[in-house]
Amino acid sequence: MFPHISIAPMMDYTDRHARYFLRLISPHVLLYTEMITTSALLHGNTAQLLEFDPKEKYLALQLGGSDPHALAKCAKLGESAGYDEINLNVGCPSQRVCVGRFGACLMLEPWLVADCVANMRASVKIPVTVKCRIGVDDEATYENLYRFVEIVSNTGCKTFIIHARKALLSGLSPKQNRNIPPLQYEFVRQLKCDFPHLKIILNGGVKTLFDIINYLPYVDGIMIGRAAFSNPYLLAEIEAYFGEPVLTRYEIIQAFIPYVRSQLKNGVKLSRITRHILGLFQGEYGAANWRRYLSQHAHLPIADTNIIKQALSLVT
Secondary structure, eight states: OOEEEEEETTTTTTHHHHHHHHHOOOOOSBOOOOOOEEHHHHHHHHHHOOOGGGGSSSSEEEEEEEOOHHHHHHHHHEEEESSSSSEEEEEOOHHHHHHHTSSSGGGGHHHHHHHHHHHHHHSSSOOOEEEEEEEEEGGHHHHHHHHHHHHHTTTTTEEEEEEEEEEESSSSOOHHTTTTSOOOOOHHHHHHHOOSSEEEEEESSSOSSSHHHHHHHGEEEEETTHHHHHHHHHHHHHHHHHHHHHHHOOHHHHHHHHHHHHHHHTTHHHHHHHTTTTTTTTTSTTHHHHHHHHHHHHTTTOOHEEEEEHHHHHTT
């Protein structure tokens, strides 16, 4: 049986083009949208924000917010749009997010998060999950993490995705928060021991197939972050390890080109799409040529799918 493997929701990464591409590589991983705030969804172009290709599924919508009623409305919109899961962001450490009172700062308000989750669950029939850190600033103790999960899980939430680093809300950028606070996998392992009835997903620092094989026995699943973009073919390695057939890198690009062509007809610039495929040949002969050609030519006004074909000729 294929394990619970997912790709983390990441701003400027997991847009619809990236998700379509990653789905070609792996039919089984769970994909997430970028975080969409309740304000954007309720007051912006809702249809455009929720749009996705049916081939992307199984697909989860990640929401950012702290108003229980607004989150409930947005969860309902997501369900109606065809998403398979609604995820609440309680892990983003950016200052802008915290000023808006959502993201990691909500770990300091477990009762509010519980209220949000309860309202969301009451509005939809699909699963509502929570993605969080192990804690915030000096409050990042195992006791506080246990209390947070206990309070929120009492609403009926059964899945917690835990980025195994604390969030430092002042003094560090979001990028630094992804690397500087040390990984504390022992918190996540202990959480699974203390809440065996919950689905606990480990996130943070997972970069290789070896990491996945090593950590899976202790949790219910693994969430991969930026490694899925620096080395997208890692997903094919995972599929193959668990006995699933995979496409070659060449076959993946050939399957991707019709999608790219359709997006270009809709006015999408080629560079918006090709930025997601730069790492496909990582570790292979010609990988630098592939990256260089796409980077130098995909932004040109006349760029079309021939640019991808020409880049492909440099590595095959």
